[in-house]
Amino acid sequence: MDIDCNYPEQLLGQHLLTFPSPLASPAQIISKDSSTPLSPTSTLNDTSFSPPSTHFNQTLSALEISHPLKPKSSHKRKRSAHERLLDDLENIDQHLQSICSDFGSLGNFLRLLFWHPRVTRNEDLCYCFHKRSICNFLQGKSSVKPVHIIRKIYSHPNSYPSWQSNNATEEAAKAFSLDLDPATIKYARPSLSAWAAQTCATRAHRELNRLTKNDPNHPEDTPARISIDSVTWDEINSITPARTIATFKRRAPYVEGLFRYLAEPRKSGKPIPQVYRPTDIVIGSPWSSGPTLVIGHNRFANGYLGLPLGIELFSTQTHSDIKRILTRMGLSISDQATRRALQTMTAKARDKMLAETVKKADKGEVARCYMLDNVQRNYAVHEGGLLVKPVMKVGCAATAVKLEDCEEGAWDLSDYLSRVAQNRRSTMTIHELWNGIDWQNHYSAQTLYRFRAHPVAIHRIPNSRRTKIQPLGTNSEREVEIHSMKRCIKDFDAQIGFTAAGADDSLLEWVGGNPNTGDGASFAAILNLQKYLAPTSLGNRETLRNKIVTLEIWHAKDKAMKAIAEEHFGPPSSSDPSSLSKLYTVAGLKRPSNPKQCDHYPTLRGFEMIWIAQILDCWRLVLGVEDLQAYFSNLDTNLLPSLDTLMSKAGIVVQKYASVGGYNRVISSSRHSGVKIKELRVELGTPWVSSSVKNPSPEQSNQPDSKMTDVDSFDGDRSLANSILFKMQFGSLLLLRYAIQDGDVGRVIQQLKVG
Template sequence: MDRKPPSTSPSVAAPFTPRNNSSASTPANANAPSTQPRLKSKRRNVWEKADGILLTIGKEFDSFAHFLEVMFYNRIPGVPDPRTTRHVRAVTAFLGGETNVTMATIINLLYNHPQSRPSRDSPDFSLHFSPPDISSPRDINCARPALSTWALQIVGPELRRQTWELTQNDASDPTDTTQLRASTNGRAKSIRLATWDTLGRVSIPRIASIYKRHARGLWYVTECCGAPTMNGVTVLRKRRPHNAVVQVGAISCLTLSRNRYASGYLALPLAVWQFVCRIHVDEKRVFSRFGFTVHDTTARACLDSLTDSSMSKLTASVAEGIANGTMYWQLVLDNTQEYCRQRDHRLGREDILKIGTAATAILLEDCAPGAFNLQDHIDRVMLQERRNLTAQSLRADIDWQYVAALLSSAGMTKRRLPKDRVTVMQPLGTNSEHSTETHGMMRVLDFFAQLGLDEKALENLIFMPCGDGASIAAIWRIKKFLCAHTEHYKAFRNVVPPGPEIFHTRWTKLNSISANSYAPASSADPSGLSKSATAAGAKRPTNLPDQHKR
């Protein structure tokens, strides 16, 4: 393209003529027009300056876009930089934010400019926010769809990268539970296996804080998609799901889709929860397909691994206590029932009631040395000092001053248990025996075997199983039947139940009080529990006597 030579000004200034001394004074008529030519041009505003620059650009470049392409030239490594120092400094100051007008202002002006919108007849009209498989920003001529498509194709890979980071364990945090393995074959190194502690730490606010810290862009996008707003402020609705819960669920599905081992946030705990709630197997498959939970097989493998590790710790603790001459654990027994309906009635199939006995091992704390010495217990039994045991003697042994101080407000404040102190429990495998029957309670030895206790281990120690009143009565009945046996283990002399469990006794008393004092539903007696229950809108119990159901 041939360039035209710069045109000269149509007016030429006359040569400067110096004035004499007399002309330095103020003329008689100051407002009269000067006859001398103007030597200094009029001060231009920014619009006139911009027009002059554009005039120069139009003469020196093919177009304004060509000028911008040259202005923001990217240096190629290994090739000499053709730019001048002034050029480099100007671009560096602008892109580095050292100027009064930053890049954000320019981008907003470009995107919101009326001329950046394509007309409805333009092929660029339908290309706003186009993914890579639809169009490239280089193929879009109009500014607004080109900018939106460019921004989308920049943000998409970044969100993909942030999602990938959420699937990786934090190497600097050994307590990180991103990738929790349900089980291990021992070949993989440095894996983080699921434990009861890690599953118990599942909290929606905790997971949300992790997502906000490690994937701010992903959190913002999901918030824009799922949270209603009013005047730009997120609004919490009472009749809608909570925004943070929905976001945590959505991001958890995305991370599990990227990496099937990234199940520690929500997928694995939810699968274990489904197993506990006994959700139908078809629902488990659907939730697994959607990415909400891991597969049911993985959940069962996790529970098997948790059980094996917990039982190993339990037996090790029991063995340690036996070596120290004491007993660290006790059992709490209770009967279980499950009514199994036959959905497919065929010949020989009918509804059955499954019964069994469940046991839970509970850790004993702050026990005195020698408290579980079997010989000391037998010697005290042989003295028959219980013949002199009366209600009055038991009352006299109680330190009532200590009880009063304990129940007072000051005493309760001083002796309050720490918040992090919890009872350590471990469920054991159930059997199919009835705990209230004699031959069924004889199977309590099965639970001893699960704890790693045998005749040799309990040779000089006593063991205290607890339960409801019927279970304790069955144990004492067995001890009476086998009292003539010479071996302590087979005669159940090692088994010393302390009495019925307090919680079971209180629950029995509460049921008795409710049944005896509930009164009919239409009773006008203000002392009847039904009157208070009706006023409070409480549901009526279903196990009341027949005369109270009318």
């Protein structure tokens, strides 16, 4: 609010009569009324500086007179900071009186001070010194920056209404208003806050409008608009949270920064990192920044969230009511648009797949393999508005997998048939399989379970490779039936493009079961087809001689786990310390009622818990300590064992307690006494004998061929041998599991040999 300093002479005279003569100078008033003197380092730029007392302000406002200049002293002494402040305030008072006298008000003076032509081509009427001073000030070339002045105005006690005023609530409510004109707000603080809020809102609105359009100069950005009639799967698969956040940072830095500030929890003004809910994901989610607001600005901006979410809702078979709600909320596109986009993407992907298959076949290579399995679903059949009965609809589904990193000639059918004709598999023995295992690598892998480099890895898929899959059209055939399986293969071959790749059928094609589900029926049905069609004179494709079939790896793990359960559980009430039934009781786990048909994942978690506990106990024995955790906790930092020491100890643990050699050494006392390496010798413990052996029943005593009669002749440690077998077998299962997770094809093949 501008203050007019041109007071009439009558008012000046009244004020002269009000105060005693001689009048006190501002320096005397401040020295008398100021309760806290300024420190030598205080300046006008300090935000903590408090202005002089109210009495001094009222006195300076009333006394609109020019103070006489102080007489110059013959001796100049260095003034203190407090004295300089008093002199500066006195000079300001004099200059303000002159400014108000010449320009009418302080506000009018500031308006003229920062006057500039509205258009740059117009003539600037300011004088040189004026323009140069304002330029240096606005460009930050002076010690006092414009923000210091704004902060002083904003934090001044007179810039907002006092709580004692009648319109305090009304005026304070105008702060940060997005509707009111800041010029109509009287007080400085609410007016400045409203202006800042409107400026930021305008900036955010401009950035959101920018996000609704594609930027052809930056192909790395997530596309804002994707045409439903020309969308491809590559465009959908390329949309990632990281790419979207990078797009927001480049195209809408203010909006992204604002929502990042709001999304991050803060302590003492510093953001707290979030592990389970990363800030980037929260910003890119529909509940925060870009996607929802952008779709609200333009419904065609479907790239950030609308189209991907619509496809996700369709694939998960979300209820139509939920789809409608999310569409109204601006989170997803309509179900009809999603179906049209899926049809477009499927047609383009199929054409691309056919072209790649033919192109690869011309070079003697195979582009894809496919995995098939049965599918079924219950449908409710209604007749006359009443539910008659649920009907099970069955079919066969397949997924094409793109093949990469294949050696030249790997899919040569003639070479494969020549090796099959040799029938070397009929002469394969267990000893040949045993000798084909790289036991050094196997023991190294047991020592370094989760290591992915040499000497553990054999043939690992590169980290940069991502398996590309493509669903094929589902048919209504039954995979367990011979004729249906033949029609299934013909259908899937045509969809991938094998039948169009060439008439000679000189390439080998890979067919497998679903790697996660199924019971091996697909594998058995294809083998039966090859067996029945082999004596015919049909071509390679009709007789399926060009097909190589593999069983699901998941079933290999499941069968191995059930074999371990059947062998090591024993009776439910077993007291054998190596029995899994006894260990399950000690660990508080529930024993499966039928170990031959136990649930996969609960049993796997129970085995892993017991295996880890046994391995840690083996470490305790090798290190010769009572409490492993207390040993390492009390160990000095400088005395911690090196990696090489731990590696050598781990090798001893494997050779002693989880290997075939360790099993053979404890199964017989003669073999145990013949061990020459001291570290591999096992200390003899208290022998355990079953209660049924100690106190045999009359029926058992009368049976001369009873298995209990070999107790006297057996001189090994049966419980320890069973424990070693469990650690060795389940350890191999864990190696197979980790090899699958790491994508190490070579280790998978080796563990299948070991199993």
